[in-house]
Amino acid sequence: MIRLVALRLLFGVLTLWAASAMIFGGTELLPGDLATAVLQNSATPENLAEMRSKLGLDRPPLVRYGEWLGRAAHGDLGVSLSNDRDVVEEISPRLWNTFLLALFAALIAVPLSICMGVLAAIYQGGIFDRAVNVITLLTISVPEYLIGYILVKYLSVQYDLFPSLANVSADTGFGDRLWLTFLPMVTLVLVVVAHMMRMTRASVLSIMASPYIEMAILKGVSKPRIVVLHALPNALAPIISVVALNLAYLITGVVVVEAVFVYPGLGQLMVDAVSKHDLPVVQGCGLIFAGAFILLNMIADVLAIMSNPRLRRPR
Amino acid sequence: MDEIAYWARLHNAGRIGRRELLGRSAAAGASLALLGNLVASADAYAAETPRKGGVLRMGLGGGSTTDSLDPTTWNDSVPINAGNAFLGALIEVGPDMKPIPELAESWEAKPGAVEWIFNLRKGVTFHNGKTFNADDAIYSINLHRGKTKSGAAGSFKAIADVKKINDYQIAITLNSADADFPMVLTDYHNRVVPDGTTDFSKAIGTNAFVLESHEAGVRIKGKKFANFWRTDRGYLDGFDITVINDSSARMNALITGQVDVANRVDPKIAGLIKAKKGLSLVQSNGTWHSVISLLQDKGAMFESLDLRLAMKYGIDRTQIVKTLFGGYGAVGNDTPIAKIDPYYNPHIAQAVYDPEKAKFHLKKSGFSGEVTIQASDAAFNGAVDMATLMQSTLSKAGLKVTVKKEPADGFWSNVWLKGNCVTSYWGGRSTATQMLDVGYGPTAPWNESHFKDPKFGKLLDEARAELNEGKRREILYEAQAIMSAQVATLVPAFRDYIDAHHDNVGGHTPHALFDLDNTLLTQKAWLKA
Numbered sequence: 001m002i003r004l005v006a007l008r009l010l011f012g013v014l015t016l017w018a019a020s021a022m023i024f025g026g027t028e029l030l031p032g033d034l035a036t037a038v039l040q041n042s043a044t045p046e047n048l049a050e051m052r053s054k055l056g057l058d059r060p061p062l063v064r065y066g067e068w069l070g071r072a073a074h075g076d077l078g079v080s081l082s083n084d085r086d087v088v089e090e091i092s093p094r095l096w097n098t099f100l101l102a103l104f105a106a107l108i109a110v111p112l113s114i115c116m117g118v119l120a121a122i123y124q125g126g127i128f129d130r131a132v133n134v135i136t137l138l139t140i141s142v143p144e145y146l147i148g149y150i151l152v153k154y155l156s157v158q159y160d161l162f163p164s165l166a167n168v169s170a171d172t173g174f175g176d177r178l179w180l181t182f183l184p185m186v187t188l189v190l191v192v193v194a195h196m197m198r199m200t201r202a203s204v205l206s207i208m209a210s211p212y213i214e215m216a217i218l219k220g221v222s223k224p225r226i227v228v229l230h231a232l233p234n235a236l237a238p239i240i241s242v243v244a245l246n247l248a249y250l251i252t253g254v255v256v257v258e259a260v261f262v263y264p265g266l267g268q269l270m271v272d273a274v275s276k277h278d279l280p281v282v283q284g285c286g287l288i289f290a291g292a293f294i295l296l297n298m299i300a301d302v303l304a305i306m307s308n309p310r311l312r313r314p315r
Numbered sequence: 316m317d318e319i320a321y322w323a324r325l326h327n328a329g330r331i332g333r334r335e336l337l338g339r340s341a342a343a344g345a346s347l348a349l350l351g352n353l354v355a356s357a358d359a360y361a362a363e364t365p366r367k368g369g370v371l372r373m374g375l376g377g378g379s380t381t382d383s384l385d386p387t388t389w390n391d392s393v394p395i396n397a398g399n400a401f402l403g404a405l406i407e408v409g410p411d412m413k414p415i416p417e418l419a420e421s422w423e424a425k426p427g428a429v430e431w432i433f434n435l436r437k438g439v440t441f442h443n444g445k446t447f448n449a450d451d452a453i454y455s456i457n458l459h460r461g462k463t464k465s466g467a468a469g470s471f472k473a474i475a476d477v478k479k480i481n482d483y484q485i486a487i488t489l490n491s492a493d494a495d496f497p498m499v500l501t502d503y504h505n506r507v508v509p510d511g512t513t514d515f516s517k518a519i520g521t522n523a524f525v526l527e528s529h530e531a532g533v534r535i536k537g538k539k540f541a542n543f544w545r546t547d548r549g550y551l552d553g554f555d556i557t558v559i560n561d562s563s564a565r566m567n568a569l570i571t572g573q574v575d576v577a578n579r580v581d582p583k584i585a586g587l588i589k590a591k592k593g594l595s596l597v598q599s600n601g602t603w604h605s606v607i608s609l610l611q612d613k614g615a616m617f618e619s620l621d622l623r624l625a626m627k628y629g630i631d632r633t634q635i636v637k638t639l640f641g642g643y644g645a646v647g648n649d650t651p652i653a654k655i656d657p658y659y660n661p662h663i664a665q666a667v668y669d670p671e672k673a674k675f676h677l678k679k680s681g682f683s684g685e686v687t688i689q690a691s692d693a694a695f696n697g698a699v700d701m702a703t704l705m706q707s708t709l710s711k712a713g714l715k716v717t718v719k720k721e722p723a724d725g726f727w728s729n730v731w732l733k734g735n736c737v738t739s740y741w742g743g744r745s746t747a748t749q750m751l752d753v754g755y756g757p758t759a760p761w762n763e764s765h766f767k768d769p770k771f772g773k774l775l776d777e778a779r780a781e782l783n784e785g786k787r788r789e790i791l792y793e794a795q796a797i798m799s800a801q802v803a804t805l806v807p808a809f810r811d812y813i814d815a816h817h818d819n820v821g822g823h824t825p826h827a828l829f830d831l832d833n834t835l836l837t838q839k840a841w842l843k844a
Contacts, residue, residue: 031729080381082388085531272380275723
């Protein structure tokens with residue numbers, strides 16, 4: 001088990017390195033650079049050259065990547081090229097915001113979708129099953145910004161129940177934070193619930209067709225008991241990996257929701273940094289996103305193995 | 316008489332001061348009795364007295380996480396608005412586009428307008444307690460000269476030398492005469508910081524607010540500076556800028572009352588905002604204009620004047636203003652000088668859409684190829700739509716046009732200044748000479764169309780050296796007439812700046828140069844009880 005985790009970690013680090021190389025290559029391929037992106041149409045050859053030499057952009061790409069990699073290995077992500085701020089300092093409050101919002105949404109969405117999935121499996125073909133299926137399909141098919149705007153239109157502009165701006169800051173209290181992030185949280189929940197709920201339902205139902213369930217039915221065990229005690233534990237592996245995938249999405253994929261609710265998360269930071277070619281910041285965000293994916297997937301794998309006795313003790 | 320009514324309207328809209336109204340009207344020949352009436356009605360308008368206190372919450376578009384408080388890097392609404400809350404200017408631009416003394420109390424040009432003396436204000440302190448003097452002014456100006464990454468580097472090339480005469484007097488020598496030079500110093504990058512400042516993150520300046528917190532691209536807060544030198548400004552206890560780049564989110568925040576003021580109202584919904592109770596629009600006829608460059612070097616596509624004229628008459632300007640800016644704008648006449656500018660030439664016939672005339676010039680030019688408009692929303696939001704609109708009207712005149720959508724990334728470095736026919740924009744410059752020089756002068760680095768006319772260049776030099784306003788106007792009128800006749804470039808439309816605020820905000824007046832009263836709203840606004 002420990003060997004497995006260690007091996008996974010090693011691969012994780014290698015993947016991170018590959019990701020950083022790809023991010024660097026990708027940013028280099030973009031036309032223009034930080035100097036032209038910042039100066040736009042006030043650029044003259046002189047102030048462009050001055051800015052480039054100040055930022056070290058006039059050196060070959062490989063040298064810059066090597067330097068960055070060397071420092072990053074020591075935990076120093078460098079300073080933002082555009083405003084001279086320490087990248088770690090710039091990223092941390094936003095990472096914290098992103099993390100809290102993801103956590104808030106996950107705490108609601110994961111139990112909700114698993115419960116709904118199980119209930120839908122129990123009452124398969126019934127009104128409840130069909131209703132949640134249709135509704136969740138609807139919410140996943142509508143683009144998240146539209147869900148966001150619809151929520152704002154009714155819950156904020158029309159009835160004034162929740163604020164449309166989620167402009168939290170470091171000194172926002174816990175209660176205020178929940179209040180301010182309510183609408184973005186609901187938006188995210190609506191987006192991720194369908195996938196997890198349908199996967200729960202499908203994997204529980206696929207187990208329901210196996211002989212030992214039929215045996216339980218013949219023994220006269222009640223349906224809720226069969227589903228929760230016999231089917232669900234055996235259906236956990238696929239559910240866990242889908243949950244991990246959605247948690248990773250909650251951390252990495254919420255740029256649009258951030259923009260709609262003006263939430264100061266990591267996504268917006270990365271988009272800004274990419275458009276200005278601010279490489280150290282792009283790399284920092286990229287590493288965190290890649291890290292979140294790798295870590296969550298690793299946890300999912302480990303949990304899936306642990307939930308399955310056959311995998312736990314491989315012959 | 317019309318002119319008097321015009322100045323009275325400006326005064327009533329809060330765009331010019333009372334003294335200026337009296338001066339202007341008297342100059343236009345108004346009788347004393349008439350003036351009395353005018354001022355009475357104007358005073359009723361201005362009866363509102365500013366109230367002290369409160370925090371102004373602003374929801375602004377035009378910010379990015381890459382913003383900094385270093386004035387050499389300012390390039391959009393949020394850094395400029397926030398920066399002006401903290402840092403003072405030497406000279407400001409008045410609502411009538413004339414220079415107004417700020418930290419420079421007065422100035423005069425030596426004959427010839429090459430050498431200038433600026434007298435600095437005494438008794439002004441910085442947020443850190445330092446007293447403002449000539450060293451600070453010189454250091455601040457020099458931030459934009461020589462080896463610099465400043466966006467003002469281009470226009471400050473005109474400065475040959477800055478010298479200290481005494482603690483409150485500096486002398487500036489120019490490379491060539493410029494009667495409008497004080498306006499060059501109004502460049503929004505040129506703000507005053509204490510001598511020797513290298514760390515700009517604390518925003519030590521002389522203006523009404525002290526930096527409280529700055530999260531780039533998210534939020535900027537300031538609180539009242541106790542030793543602010545002006546008593547007729549800085550009524551607020553503080554301000555709180557939230558960066559809201561998404562247009563719908565910004566309008567939602569305004570409507571739900573989470574912010575008091577918002578900039579960049581989408582013209583498509585301006586009517587709705589206006590109709591809503593408790594909200595008002597502040598609209599200013601701006602100097603910002605869209606441009607289509609026509610590369611006219613020898614051998615280039617638009618070397619032929621007839622082909623340029625075909626373009627000129629083949630675009631429907633009215634339609635562009637209507638479609639792009641929802642009518643919140645004005646048609647352009649292929650010069651970069653807006654109607655609000657004191658040197659705007661009103662005698663040039665307005666170019667209108669005339670497919671027959673365009674067809675005639677196209678035939679005369681003998682051009683049979685295809686024009687490719689390189690458009691990108693990096694230039695401005697809607698540039699691609701504008702190009703498509705041009706495509707359809709030009710095709711009715713028989714000109715084949717394709718629209719090539721260019722990626723926003725690298726637009727300014729790879730496409731702009733290089734293509735035959737490229738969408739672009741200019742934010743207004745504070746003076747006509749500056750605008751004409753920086754965009755179309757013989758040595759301008761940003762001459763998009765490579766417009767070169769020997770007479771135009773000569774007129775520009777003459778205008779700059781001419782201290783007599785009447786004579787300068789005549790010269791600049793002629794320069795504009797040449798530009799329009801030669802189709803130096805296409806300027807289809809000027810765009811208005813539209814802000815919106817709740818009715819509890821006072822002191823929010825329009826300005827032609829930029830949004831939020833030329834980004835000085837934090838200094839001038841107050842909150843009603």
